[in-house]
Amino acid sequence: MDVIKQMLPTISQGLISGIFVNGTIITLVYFIVWKKYKTRLRNWRIQLKERVDNEQIKRELKNSAFTLFVSVCFSSVVFYLNSLGYTKIYTNIDEHSRFFAFGGFFVIMLVDDTWFYWMHRLLHHPKLFRFIHFEHHKSIDVNPFTSMSFHVLETVLLTFWILPFSFVFPLYAPSLIFVQIWGFLDNLKAHVGYEFYPSWWNKSVFRFFTTSTHHNMHHSKFNGNYGVHFRIWDKLLGTEFKDYETEYDKIQLRKKLNPQLEEITNQ
Numbered sequence: 417m418d419v420i421k422q423m424l425p426t427i428s429q430g431l432i433s434g435i436f437v438n439g440t441i442i443t444l445v446y447f448i449v450w451k452k453y454k455t456r457l458r459n460w461r462i463q464l465k466e467r468v469d470n471e472q473i474k475r476e477l478k479n480s481a482f483t484l485f486v487s488v489c490f491s492s493v494v495f496y497l498n499s500l501g502y503t504k505i506y507t508n509i510d511e512h513s514r515f516f517a518f519g520g521f522f523v524i525m526l527v528d529d530t531w532f533y534w535m536h537r538l539l540h541h542p543k544l545f546r547f548i549h550f551e552h553h554k555s556i557d558v559n560p561f562t563s564m565s566f567h568v569l570e571t572v573l574l575t576f577w578i579l580p581f582s583f584v585f586p587l588y589a590p591s592l593i594f595v596q597i598w599g600f601l602d603n604l605k606a607h608v609g610y611e612f613y614p615s616w617w618n619k620s621v622f623r624f625f626t627t628s629t630h631h632n633m634h635h636s637k638f639n640g641n642y643g644v645h646f647r648i649w650d651k652l653l654g655t656e657f658k659d660y661e662t663e664y665d666k667i668q669l670r671k672k673l674n675p676q677l678e679e680i681t682n683q
């Protein structure tokens with residue numbers, strides 16, 4: 417009981433900031449992209465057939481509430497174990513070299529992406545899929561609310577690496593927090609349903625980063641494009657959809673068309 421009492425303030429603070437910060441960002445993006453500029457951005461949509469209905473949004477909101485609660489509880493467990501000295505998470509930058517503190521950010525990013533890729537593939541195993549990951553895949557046409565719509569077990573499984581990793585590897589807390597923020601925004605980008613990256617993206621050094629089209633194709637075509645932040649593992653193991661770059665270029669060409677002009681021409 418004492419443990420729960422000690423964790424309660426962190427849980428309530430996490431819930432409040434989760435609802436106000438994450439909730440506000442997701443809702444704002446939804447209303448701006450999916451409502452206010454819907455017509456203007458029509459050619460920026462990745463899936464041309466719109467399948468999102470009120471039932472889908474309701475289910476995603478319900479799942480998101482559980483996801484938020486479970487991830488806040490998980491973070492509180494990490495904080496609690498850290499206060500007892502079990503983890504190597506540190507806040508004083510002078511504890512290790514600056515190079516180690518900031519370089520850690522890239523290490524955490526790579527570990528997070530690697531864990532995600534392998535866990536994601538495991539969750540797609542035919543014997544396991546319908547019990548956990550199916551909940552996320554119920555959404556084929558994704559929208560900002562899909563970004564937090566997971567089965568509760570998946571929420572824990574996807575971030576669980578932080579515990580064993582922080583037991584052995586010294587992690588500079590701000591770097592860890594920054595990866596979490598970046599992860600949240602990147603996940604939102606993956607599910608926005610529209611392609612906002614420029615046409616040159618896949619022809620530049622940034623091509624190693626996934627685009628919204630990359631993850632969107634995972635929802636519409638299912639068995640491929642498993643990585644969420646980087647394309648590295650998909651490339652190495654040949655799990656990237658062969659037509660990914662062609663599809664990306666097709667959307668970029670479509671983006672150049674003006675929907676208002678098209679309406680006039682069609683009249």
Ligand SMILES: [Zn+2]
Binds near residue numbers: 536540634
């Ligand atoms: Zn999946």
Ligand SMILES: [Zn+2]
Binds near residue numbers: 552607631635
């Ligand atoms: Zn997804």
